[in-house]
Amino acid sequence: MAGDSTGPQTPNAPGADGATAGTAAGAPPPKYPKGVILGKDGKPCRACNSFASFTTQSKSALKAAAPAPAKDCPPDVEVLGRSTWTLLHSIAATYPPTPTPKEQSDIKSFMRLFSKLYPCWVCAEDFQAYMQKREVKAGSRDEFGNWLCEAHNEVNRKLGKPTFDCRKWEERWRTGWKDGSCD
Structure with missing residues (x-):
C-alpha cells in the first residue's frame, strides 16, 4: 500500500535483490505504460488501473479511442x-x-x-x-x-x-x- 515499504509503489520497482517484483533475478523487468499502478505481487493492479491505461503503449494508441473491455471481465x-x-x-x-x-x-x-x-x-x-x-x-x-x-x-x-x-x-x-x- 502507499507508504508501505513492503509493496511496490511504482512501475518496475526493484526488489531487495535488484530484481523487479514478479521477475527472476537478472531477467529484464516487464515494461508497463507510465502511471500503471502495481499490486503487492508486482503485477498491474486491475482494480487500480483503467483498461485504457494498458492501451497507451504507443503514441498512435493515444490518438485512437481505447476499446472497452469485454463485459464479462473483472472491472477496471x-x-x-x-x-x-x-x-x-x-x-x-x-x-x-x-x-x-x-x-x-x-x-x-x-x-x-x-x-x-x-x-x-x-x-x-x-x-x-x-x-x-x-x-x-x-x-x-x-x-x-x-x-x-x-x-x-x-x-x-x-x-x-x-x-x-x-x-x-x-x-x-x-x-x-x-x-x-x-x-
Missing part, C-alpha cells in the same frame, strides 16, 4: 468507481431521514470497513485519509447524502472531473429529476 478502476458511487449514493438515498444512534453507528462502521476493503488500494487509502480529515456525517439522510456528495466531489477534483451541485444530490439519487425524465 473506472467501472469499479462508477459502480461504487452508484451503490454509496443509493445507500444514502435510502438512509433514514432521522436515523437511530445504532443506524448512525452502523453507517459509520460500514464506511470505515468499506474503505479498508475497497479493491483499489490506492483509492482505499486516499478515501481513508479523507475520512480522517472529514468524519462521516450521519445525523440524517440529508446530512449523510451531502457528506457523501462532498466526498465524491473531492475525488472528482483529484481526477480532473467536473463536480456535482450537492444541493441536488437527493433529486439525482432518491426522487429523480424534477423534469420527469426518471418517471
